[in-house]
Amino acid sequence: MNAVLSRRAVGLAVGAFVLLVVVIQLLPFYVALTTSLKPKTDLSSQWSFPLSEPFWGNxxxxxxxxxxxxxxxxxxxxxxxxxxxxxxxxxxxxxxxxxxxxxxxxxxxxxxxxxxxxxxxxxxxxxxxxxxxxxxxxxxxxxxxxxxxxxxxxxxxxxxxxxxxxxxxxxxxxxxxxxxxxxxxxxxxxxxxxxxxxxxxxxxxxxxxxxxxxxxxxxxxxxxxxxxxxxxxxxxxxxxxxxxxxxxxxxxxxxxxxxxxxxxxxxxxxxxxxxx
Amino acid sequence: MTTDVLDTAPPRSVPPAAPPPRRRSGRFRGASINLLALPALLLFAVFTIYPLISGVAISFSDWDGYSADSNPVGGANYLRLFTDDTFRAVLITTFIYGIGSTVVQQVLGLGLALALDGKLAGRGVARAIIYLPVLVSPIVMGTFYYLLFQYNTGAFNDVVVAFGGERQAWLSTQGGGVTIILAVNSIQFVGTSMIIYLAGLQGIAPEYIEAAILDGANAGQRFRHVVLPLLQPAFATSVVLNLIGGLKLFDVIQVLTGGGPGTSTSSVSTLIGRTYFDAQSAGYSAAMGVALFFIIAVLTILANGALNRRRLEQQ
Known part of the structure; x- marks a missing residue:
């Protein structure tokens, strides 16, 4: 029982580690995308995606x-x-x-x-x-x-x-x-x-x-x-x-x-x- | 020239030579296939070997890079390398990039390979995404990370503020700049190490693992005494590759900090470009180029030798 639990914990930790690296690898692409779709004057956070009105001028x-x-x-x-x-x-x-x-x-x-x-x-x-x-x-x-x-x-x-x-x-x-x-x-x-x-x-x-x-x-x-x-x-x-x-x-x-x-x-x- | 000699040679003054034996003609044909390498050798001669040699010659002069005259200065440029505080600092930064990236990439690369060798859901997609930045120009990745770490709207500063910190100009301090450059280079090319270790893991015959299980080894012991020694060739390849890449580091520094402030985040490579084009000391710049090649060659040979010796001892 304990062995099963600890194996599940290891599995979760491994999954979390891989997920973290995947997110880190995708983050610069995401940030570039949100930045490129906003006008220069828009000083909103890079985390927010301009879904409603993407700006193509850049x-x-x-x-x-x-x-x-x-x-x-x-x-x-x-x-x-x-x-x-x-x-x-x-x-x-x-x-x-x-x-x-x-x-x-x-x-x-x-x-x-x-x-x-x-x-x-x-x-x-x-x-x-x-x-x-x-x-x-x-x-x-x-x-x-x-x-x-x-x-x-x-x-x-x-x-x-x-x-x-x-x-x-x-x-x-x-x-x-x-x-x-x-x-x-x-x-x-x-x-x-x-x-x-x-x-x-x-x-x-x-x-x-x-x-x-x-x-x-x-x-x-x-x-x-x-x-x-x-x-x-x-x-x-x-x-x-x-x-x-x-x-x-x-x-x-x-x-x-x-x-x-x-x-x-x-x-x-x-x-x-x-x-x- | 050759035909002249043939034409003026007295015809038939000596008895005609016997037709060459078959083996000789075979050898002639064999030697003629060396001609296939000629285009490559010509390109090497003009675009790599001649510049290398002429770089050594320039490094013994005070040439400014554009004027017609230059004077021999002996080993003055090389002596300057040893007394120049800027060069010493930049050399240390270069070693931090080289050794730091190598360590980070081995730890992360091996960890990812072990995680993605198992039956993890979505491992194909994860591998593909982790490997993707390897194919992107460091100039582009550098631009992306610049956006992430910049002062005003940078995503990183948003997180810092969310946790109650202050916005910082991360790239304008030496510690911040060097750390970010090291991290960006390591994470961009971690896919290379991961793939090398994955190939190494997949090359391990399952019989070894099964035998260890039969002998009662637990997971930690199996990793320590079976898997790790068998990954030695992958380790050697990955270390040498990452070390060379880190010591040569150039592109990502140019975009993220330009080597600044001052030369505080410069590598030897970025300093070479600056010394040649901005300071117009081609002679000194060439001496740095020779020194960099020498350092990389020596370290690569040493690392290769040490890693291969360990492999031999383990067998």
Whole structure:
């Protein structure tokens, strides 16, 4: 009897703990929503939701003054091109590293792991001045090349680990049947890479969509600016107009939330794969 | 160049070499697949390795970041790192962010994983919601939390007032700013630790637990002596990941406090940006960048080594 009671108490405590964390995670979204739906002059508490007459003017300000739609378009372009390039270049680069473990290739893999640890701000000074000399500041190609180069190490690492887990006998069979190494890669290996490509694609796409540490410095003009730099700059300009900043931030989250709702399985599985 | 040499080489002055044996041709084909890595290596060379090396070069100069001339100053910038009180304070704050987030995320992440591994009603929804902020830009989450903690209409101050307290400018004090930044970073990425531990828990074969039950171990003993040791790989992954993330912390600080007041909530990363763009000391800023990379690399290798050694001892 006592055991049953204490088990029920533990169960309640566990449930309360989980519920508390869930509420904490949802609270910032709720606060942003209530703030964004009230005019700037409305000083009512953020806890109260303006059910009777939601105010949409802040979203208009975010789009017209903040250029949020333009920034989202830029992010779609930069993130999708970067993601495709990272998947293609990463898969190709991983193949020799996974299948030809010479001293040279082991060295490359070690350098690749080392590059995964480089903090963005550590290369900021030389990277920024180099991009300035190349005329790559505020250009799509400049930021895409930087995003691809900084996203590749983790992607190569994931592709190489996955390829080593594939049975090599399939590739050997293809070679015995007369396929050369490139045909083997193209016709046999690449089609087997779908699961890891989902992981790499989601990781890169989300990472580039959210990236700020480098793109915040590379992209300062409203024409090419992606979403994170756009929000940061809009927020610092509008620090007296918090409802508009809240509206801009909410708009930026919508695509990520929609993608997450539909691809949740891949997102979580992808992340777990990435940690291994 | 290569073709020139081939063209001028005396044709057939030596007897033609025997066709290379099959193994050699196999090796040639093998080496040629290394070319597949060439695009990646070129990108690394230009956009990561060259900046790293050139950053080291800049760190030994007094370059201001825009003018054409700069003078070598030897190790002066590195000596300055050791005597600069601001840098020392910022370095300590950075360790607070790195180690603090790591501790909070392990405790909460493991707790959530244990809670959501069982048959809790609605656990799928709970997992999805707890993981959601991981996918949101820290710039956006920072903006949201700024609203929550701001002075006038902030939801947090409403609660403080409801309990009889006074409204406070939480983000304008060093203690408040550092605590909020640490908390926001930890709670935003707690989903990562949770998922890693969930994967670890699901990888534990039920036979181990059953054997422990047969041996008469109670729930606490099973957790302490069976589950916890088997979670060691998940622990190592999660700690290293959170530690690197915390030490690099940048985005959320920029939005919540901008590193201020003064540099009281700055991390090394935000100080690098300020020193380069606001103070125009590119040389000193580059030295900080080199130091940050060095610190993160050393700590990561040490943590990895220590955690993996513990794993070996337990086996």
């Amino acid at each position: 979203f208009v300000t975010a789009v017209t003054d903040g250029g949020i739609l333009r920034a989202m378009g830029n992010s779609v372009l930069v993130a999708s091109v970067s993601t495709v390039l990272v998947c293609v270049i990463g898969a190709f680069a991983a193949y020799p590293l996974a299948r030809r473990p010479t001293a040279y290739n082991r060295g490359i893999l070690a350098i690749n792991v080392g590059l995964m640890m480089v903090p963005a701000l550590s290369i900021l000074v030389p990277l920024y001045s180099m991009l300035a000399q190349m005329g790559a500041l505020n250009t799509y190609w400049g930021v895409i090349l930087v995003m691809v180069a900084t996203s590749l190490p983790i992607s190569i690492f994931l592709y190489a680990s996955f390829m080593r887990s594939l049975p090599i006998s399939v590739e050997e069979a293809a070679m015995i049947d007369g396929a050369n190494i490139f045909q083997t890669l193209w016709l046999v290996v690449i089609p087997m890479l779908k699961p890891v490509t989902a992981t790499v694609g989601i990781l890169t796409g989300v990472g580039v969509w959210n990236e700020y540490a480098l793109s915040g410095y590379i992209l300062t003009s409203p024409e090419t600016r992606t979403i994170a730099p756009a929000i940061a700059s809009f927020f610092s300009m509008q620090s007296s107009n918090l409802p508009a900043a809240a509206a801009a931030s909410l708009l930026a989250v919508i695509p990520v939330v929609i993608a997450y709702l539909f691809l949740q399985k891949y997102f979580v599985r992808g992340l777990v794969g990435a940690e291994k």
